[in-house]
Amino acid sequence: MNKAGRHDLIKAMIRQEKIGRQTDIQQGLEARGVVGTQTTLSRDLRELGVIKIHENGRSFYSLAIEEERVNFIQLLAQYAYKVDRASFILVLHSELGEAALMANIIDAEKPETILGTLAGANTLLVICRDDVAAQQVEAEINYYLN
Template identity: 50%
Template sequence: MKKSKRHQIIKDMIKAEKLGTQKEIQDRLEKIGIFVTQTTLSRDLREIGLTKVKKDEKSYYVLAFETEEVNLIEFLSKHIQSVARAEFSLVLHTDLGEASILANVVDGHPEGRILGTVAGADTLLVICRDQEAASEIEGELLSAMD
């Protein structure tokens, strides 16, 4: 099976159900005859841009572009280790491999104070509209991280 077809099946599953673990996704795939290793599945989830959200005390995967219903500041504060500001930009440090997923979330979220992002492996550069916007977002993130 082509990777693009497997990715589409995973996306459809995530839209249909609130799956909270890779094991749940792997089990659903196996039920329909698709067998993948945990390593392959993990890479698929990263490539698709899935991220976890917590709502009503339950964590589950969503597509990055579907996180609009989630408060961006609260979401980021749960996934970053630190935040620093330089003029109109913010530098967010994450766990290894998380920065690109968070970039997808930020870029897909309707937050007028943010122009865009650039992601490395564990560092996310958030380019804000201006210094005031960067300062506001930095303060909100620091408050939410406490």
């Protein structure tokens, strides 16, 4: 199987199941007739923008960055230097005067994971649909901050 086919299979597995370990993904691929090394799998996960999110004391892989969201998240990460989360609320920290700009970016994109924003001078309050959505958005932004 070629790389694109393998990527599609990995994405399908992650969307359908809560997978917590790379070895589980590798075993799932092997069960579907795709044999590869752990190094190749790690590279695939990185290229796909796969992240780990935490829910109810467990961590599992998630497709953080869908193609249409990459530019949106990258743009936010250009202005934010830190993200804090409390349940379903995120606080994005920025330089003075940039919080309103980040709010405009989010409002223009209208992501379904975010219900609304409230901008101060250098912090942006982002209200997400639920805890899982907040974790995902936080992880996506941190992916580009780190």
